[in-house]
Amino acid sequence: DTEVTQTPKHLVMGMTNKKSLKCEQHMGHRAMYWYKQKAKKPPELMFVYSYEKLSINESVPSRFSPECPNSSLLNLHLHALQPEDSALYLCASSARGGRDNTGELFFGEGSRLTVL
Amino acid sequence: GDSVTQMEGPVTLSEEAFLTINCTYTATGYPSLFWYVQYPGEGLQLLLKATKADDKGSNKGFEATYRKETTSFHLEKGSVQVSDSAVYFCALSDSNYGQNFVFGPGTRLSVLP
Numbered sequence: 001d002t003e004v005t006q007t008p009k010h011l012v013m014g015m016t017n018k019k020s021l022k023c024e025q026h027m028g029h030r031a032m033y034w035y036k037q038k039a040k041k042p043p044e045l046m047f048v049y050s051y052e053k054l055s056i057n058e059s060v061p062s063r064f065s066p067e068c069p070n071s072s073l074l075n076l077h078l079h080a081l082q083p084e085d086s087a088l089y090l091c092a093s094s095a096r097g098g099r100d101n102t103g104e105l106f107f108g109e110g111s112r113l114t115v116l
Numbered sequence: 117g118d119s120v121t122q123m124e125g126p127v128t129l130s131e132e133a134f135l136t137i138n139c140t141y142t143a144t145g146y147p148s149l150f151w152y153v154q155y156p157g158e159g160l161q162l163l164l165k166a167t168k169a170d171d172k173g174s175n176k177g178f179e180a181t182y183r184k185e186t187t188s189f190h191l192e193k194g195s196v197q198v199s200d201s202a203v204y205f206c207a208l209s210d211s212n213y214g215q216n217f218v219f220g221p222g223t224r225l226s227v228l229p
Contacts, residue, residue: 006159042205042219043160090159103209104150105217107159 003027006091006108014116015081021111023074023091032074033105034066035090043090049074081115088112118143120220122206128226129196137191137223139180139206147208149173149182149189154203154222163191163204196227 004025013019023032031050035043048056049068057066063085065077074091089112092105122139129135141147148167152160164173169184178193189206206220 004159040222040224042222045217088159092160103148104162104165105160107152107161109159 004091004093004106004108006089006111008111009109010112010114012114012116013078013081015083017081018077018079020078021076021089021091021113023076023108024072025093025106026072027093027095027106028071029093029095029106030071031094031096032068033092033094034064034074034076035092037088037090037110047076078113081113083115086113086115118147118208118210118216118218120206120208120218122204122220123223124221126224126226128228131198131227131229132195133227135191135193135196135200135225137204137206137225139189139191139220141187141189141206141208141218143187143208143210145210147210149180150207150209151178151180151189151191152205152207152219154205156202160205196225198227198229201225201227 007022033048034046036046037043045058046060047066052068052071063080067075088110090110091108094105095103120141150165151163153163154160164175166173166182169182172181180189180191182189203222203224205222208218210216
């Protein structure tokens with residue numbers, strides 16, 4: 001069983017919709033991540049929150065808006081997406097953030113997004 | 117910058133065959149090394165890890181040894197099962213660059229009964 005929980009598992013949305021992806025972890029981890037994964041490719045980093053502050057934004061379009069309400073929760077707000085944004089969105093966490101993190105990432109099972 | 121190279125496959129084996137998936141890396145610091153596995157329709161799961169030179173990670177019959185002299189972390193299993201069919205990602209985490217976690221391209225493994 002994964003200790004990082006993502007909802008929903010599947011989401012279909014139109015290009016004018018607003019939706020959110022949610023991620024939760026209860027391992028006391030202080031860094032949380034959003035990754036995007038296209039078919040047959042490795043995950044691509046989108047955002048990193050370290051100690052609840054946004055520390056990395058990998059030049060992601062503004063139609064993706066992350067939010068970290070507290071140390072256990074991470075959201076990804078979606079608005080005016082394009083069909084090419086269809087992908088598996090993975091949330092991950094790690095024990096420490098910043099330069100102290102040499103430990104593994106713990107991944108959720110992902111939210112599969114389809115944009116029509 | 118840091119990078120990870122691995123054989124992309126697909127690799128197709130018969131059940132009980134020996135598996136090797138090669139992984140080499142470049143890093144300016146002293147990285148930790150990982151193998152992740154992704155089963156169809158699922159997220160990534162940590163398979164094994166090694167944090168310093170000559171460490172051997174092992175789990176579920178899989179092994180990999182951190183070889184600093186050859187900058188390699190090859191994954192091996194003596195006898196694969198159909199249930200091992202998945203995509204395997206080699207990855208590194210470089211403490212000199214904070215949250216820099218780099219994945220290889222992934223290797224798709226299919227095991228036939």
